[in-house]
Amino acid sequence: MSATPDDPDSADATGGQEPAASTARPAAGASADVEMLDAYADDGSPLGAVSRAEVHERGLWHHVFHVLVVADRYGEPTAILQRRSPTKAAFPGLLDLSAAGHLAAGESPADGVREMHEELGTETDFDDLIPLGQFEICDDDPAAEGQNREIAFTYLARDDRPLADYHPDPIELSGLAEVSLDALIDLFEPHDGGDGLDGAEGAIERSATGREHSLDGETRETIIRRQDLVPDVGGYWPAILRAARSHC
Numbered sequence: 726m727s728a729t730p731d732d733p734d735s736a737d738a739t740g741g742q743e744p745a746a747s748t749a750r751p752a753a754g755a756s757a758d759v760e761m762l763d764a765y766a767d768d769g770s771p772l773g774a775v776s777r778a779e780v781h782e783r784g785l786w787h788h789v790f791h792v793l794v795v796a797d798r799y800g801e802p803t804a805i806l807q808r809r810s811p812t813k814a815a816f817p818g819l820l821d822l823s824a825a826g827h828l829a830a831g832e833s834p835a836d837g838v839r840e841m842h843e844e845l846g847t848e849t850d851f852d853d854l855i856p857l858g859q860f861e862i863c864d865d866d867p868a869a870e871g872q873n874r875e876i877a878f879t880y881l882a883r884d885d886r887p888l889a890d891y892h893p894d895p896i897e898l899s900g901l902a903e904v905s906l907d908a909l910i911d912l913f914e915p916h917d918g919g920d921g922l923d924g925a926e927g928a929i930e931r932s933a934t935g936r937e938h939s940l941d942g943e944t945r946e947t948i949i950r951r952q953d954l955v956p957d958v959g960g961y962w963p964a965i966l967r968a969a970r971s972h973c
Contacts, residue, residue, distance in 0.1 A: 761830040762787040765876070774830035777870075784865075784872030787827065790837025791879040792854065793969050794823040794845075795906060796886070802906040802973035804966070805884070805891075807844065808899045808937065809955070815866050820902055821955045822965075823882070834878040845901075846892025847884065854880035857968040860961060877961075881969045888938035895940055904935030904949050906970055912951050913963040 764775040765786040772785060780787050794805040806820045826840035835851040842848060862875040888901050912931055930950065937947040954962065 760827070762827055763830045763832075777827065781870035781872055784874050786861075786874045786876055788832075788834075789825060789827050789862075789875045789877050790834055790840055791822050791825045791877045791965075792837075792841060792882050793857070793879070793965060794882045794884050795969055795973055796884055796903065798903065798905075802970065803903050804906045804909050804969075805888070806902045806904065806954075807893070807897075808902060808939075810895075810897055810899050813897070815870065816955045818899070819955050820949065820953050828878075834880075837878065841882070844894050844897050846894070847886075849882060849884075854882055855972050857881050857965050860964070862961060863959070864956070879965050879968075881972055883973075888936065888944060889942070891938075893940065898940075900937055900939040902935050902937040902947055902949065904933050906966065906973060908933035908935075909949070910963065910966045910970060912949075912954075913957070913966070 760777040761774040762777050762780050764772040764780050766772055767786070769786075775783075775785060777787075779785075796803045796805060805823050807823055809816055809819050809821050811818045824840040824844045826837060826843075828834065828837055838849050838851045838854070857879045860877045860879055862877050863873065865872050888903055891901055893899075893901055912933060914931075933949045935947050935949050936944055938944045951957075957963070
């Protein structure tokens with residue numbers, strides 16, 4: 726996940742509605758192994774199916790699916806985060822939303838639930854997800870895919886299973902972590918003397934205590950700070966965390 730919405734206060738304009746599926750076909754000569762995405766211009770007009778590599782090379786808008794799983798732990802809403810594999814090109818080793826992925830050309834957000842199965846090893850019905858909104862995300866990462874312009878369809882999933890009952894994909898993830906949703910939100914709250922997490926002078930850095938389950942089957946206490954999360958530039962993290970909290 727790359728988390729930086731342009732305007733989190735107005736990002737929920739669609740109310741989580743599904744976009745119309747594209748009828749565009751891959752460009753002539755495109756290999757069946759090439760991942761094709763529905764691409765859009767800055768004004769929202771469809772550009773048809775474009776390869777994922779070209780989408781990021783040209784900075785074209787495209788659709789992604791994001792989901793935050795929240796569990797009940799002794800009456801406290803608790804966020805389930807994935808630890809990205811250290812071999813990932815983008816944000817290796819950082820904590821991210823529970824599951825995320827690109828929507829292929831012609832797909833709708835309902836098809837995105839496969840990411841939960843592929844990354845977390847869970848079976849989820851799309852109708853059980855709670856829409857948190859549609860967000861425009863802009864974060865370029867030259868070390869990964871390049872220019873990133875995502876339209877993220879973001880959902881909340883309720884699942885109380887323990888961390889050990891997930892089956893993470895070892896290629897995508899190195900483990901899962903859980904942390905109080907309120908404590909996670911607090912990481913993004915303003916601090917006296919400025920936002921110390923962004924380096925303001927005299928400010929206080931906050932942390933949250935959670936639990937992490939690694940692929941080796943070990944569960945241990947972990948300390949989570951903002952720098953341990955996939956970077957937030959435009960307020961996407963607090964926007965979706967607060968939206969999720971309103972349902973918990």
